Amino acid sequence: MEQPRVVDEPIWMRTLIGWHIVFWVLLAMTFAVSFSADFSTGRRIVYTIAIVVAGATYQFVGLPAITSRRRSQSYSYRIVLIACLMVLVALYPQSVFLMFIASAQMWLLCERIREAAAFSVLLVVGVGTAQLWSAGWGWDAFWSILPWMAVSLVVSLLFGIWIERVITQSEQRAELIRELQSARDELAEAHHSAGVMAERERMAREIHDTLAQGMTSIVMLAQTAAVELQRGGTDGAAARLAAIEDTARENLAEARALVAAFTPVALSEATLTEVLRRQAERFAAETGVDVRVSLDLPDEEVAALPQAQQVVLLRSAQEALANVRKHAAATQVLITLGISDDGVWIEIRDDGTGFTPSAAEFGYGLAAMRGRVEESGGSVQVESAPGQGTRVQVLIPAEDA
Known part of the structure; x- marks a missing residue:
């Protein structure tokens, strides 16, 4: 599902059309309602001019100040707006209900709370002074207007500060x-x-354990055949x-299975025990090494092992035999498959030349075997030691077996 896109503009800008509509609606309503008043011609002209100046200043100064955030324009617009509202x-x-939009614009155009609070005070004092002038500058009028001025100022400040906090939190959340x-x-x-890297490693292991080993067998068999042909x-x-x-x-079938990400062809056609014995027979025929397979668990238990674990055990045996072919110069190999309280295991033991295990950690074959086994939790x-043969054991824990 597509996630909502976060817009990188101030939250005020996302509601600018709404504020634009409210300003013009209130200004038009104020002008329309003013016709119910008994104005002299001079007052009507001054009132109309004030309406026009307020609208023109908003259109040509206020809106650019809102969109561009230019401080000089915002100051000029707010001062003119307060002056027009006073008139x-x-x-x-x-006309005092125009303070609703004017007070909001004092905060809309500010960058700091102190600045907005100062303009809010100026707006309330200016409008209160205009009301006092309209009432005749008497003390009675002053005391009647004062509570309204105080309430308007407190509401404007509290509402503005609250909105500013909400906007700040919204911007922080947007960020x-x-x-x-x-x-x-x-x-x-x-x-x-x-x-991608894991898939590449998996493919590399599969290629090494199947195609590369098969190609090695083909090369060695071809070399042996060439020698025998020379001898007649x-x-x-x-x-x-x-x-x-x-x-x-077999390599061709393995390649097709590898491309299709299937189970090894051998295991899809026979049990693990049968495949291990075929591998042993082929290895013996190709190399002349005596290879035996020993089972410490019944065939039905072997067949009951999860397919993924059978693949790990088979690939481990193939890699161990490939190492025997390349490095061990062995005469006997014993493959043992068993199960214990710790889990299912396979062991490949040879009587070859042996090696120092720490040096083998850098070989790709052993590293690939270890990576495959550890992925299955094993x-x-x-x-091994020089001259003492090699023993490789792969164990898959009981909880995974």
Whole structure:
């Protein structure tokens, strides 16, 4: 759902049309009602001129001052408005209800509360003086007008300060919303980037664990076949070529599954136990290494494992066998799949040359295996030493198994 857009203009500007309409309506009503008064021709002319001056000053000075926020224009407009209102009230006291819009504009055009309060005081004193002049400058008129002046001033100040606080809070909230929206956009971008990186790492692991290893097997089989052809061993070469074809077909199927983000082809066609045994047989046929698969849990329990965990276990075994092929120079490999109180685990042990585990932390294959296992909540243990073979164990905790 689209979020509301935060407008970067003052809240007064969003209601400017409403204030514009109210000003002209009140000015027109005041002028229309004034015809009910018994004015002399001179007073009528002065009153009309005051109305026209107030309207023209608002149109050509007040509005530009509101939109441009120029202090000189705002000062000029407010002084002229107060002067016009004093004339109108002095000639026709009922015009006093124009103070409603005039008082609001005193605050509309201010930048500080003190400035608005000063103009509000000037407005009330000016209009009160005009009323007093209209009443004949008597003390009785003064004391009757004074309460009204005081009430008008207090209401104007309280209302103006309250509105100013509301506007300040609104602007602060608008700024907070802008910051939240900016943070949300940055977070979404970060999540997107993280998702892209995670997907790239996943694809890299999948390619390394399937296609790259298959290509390595094809290269080694092709080299072996070439040697046997040179020696005249056509039967052995034919067997190697058949193995190359099988590996290439499997790689092609894995590539299609990878593009479609499916489960590994092998697991979609057989159980994990069967796939591990096929991998062991193929590895033995390609390398001459004796590979055995041992199960410490029934086949039905293996089949009951979640598909995602079976994929992790299979990929871990494939990576371990790839490392044996590349580095171990082993004669025997034992793959054991079991379950314990800690969870389901797979162990690949060889009798090869071994290595220093800390040096292997920088290899991509082991790092990819560790990343895949840790994503599933599991852990990887590597035990090895030069000349003493290697043991790799992958454990998925019981709560996830």
